[in-house]
Amino acid sequence: MPDFLKLERLGPVLRVTMNRPETRNALSDDGVVEEFVACCEQVNADLSVRAVVLTGAGSAFSSGGNLKSIRDKMGAGLGEPTLSRQAYRAGIQRLPLAWCNLEVPTIAAVNGPAYGAGNDLATMCDIRIASARAEFSETFVKLGLIAGDGGAWLLPRAVGLSNACEMAFTGEAIDAEQALRWGLVSRVVPAEQLMDAAMDLAKRIAANPPHALRMTKRLIREGQHVRLDTLLEMSAGFQALAHHTADHEAALQGLLDQRARR
16 A cells, blocks of 8 residues: 655755545555654754645545554454553554654645544644645544543643634534634645645744744743743753854854844
């Protein structure tokens, strides 16, 4: 079977396309999580990558779980609850741990429906841009399930507690405009403009010094769950490192030279 992820380097930007449109880019098939984890390890080790754009091939961003795979490989088909628990821990739960720990900024270019784990995958990204054709749904309750991939942690941080509860308790889809009103996405664009908009933003991000970008993202992520004094201590350490980078010296000298010419 072809690789699930198609990776394209476009200068300092890595475009990652979930490339199995025949399954609507389902995330529960064999090898999918392993490809995501390997991609994250590759990006974190390569300082020339400054931003990642994630999208889906075909009409959907991701349909979430393949229903047959969920039953046979993660659910009742395994025979014992303890085996299901281990299947989640060794499987889909490795995806949020890897993707949320990517060191570079990530942009989800949501081209179509993002359902269940697909919706949660979008919330793992730092920024979300939606096609007007996009839909978002936390579908688990409709199947008598819960979000086994961390959705209960991810979704409230994206849309707030009340909106997250509405999505999770009803399992109903919201369209792109509703997602914009709730802050799930930062903008909605016509379908044909989606990738241009996502790549333009990625290039504007990637124009900045790589070490400062990675440290900025880490501080924002840590700030979601640590005390202020802890974050200030981290910020002091990161800033000390930033002051001694060649990128900072070059940027500072450029500003000083610009002022001198006025």
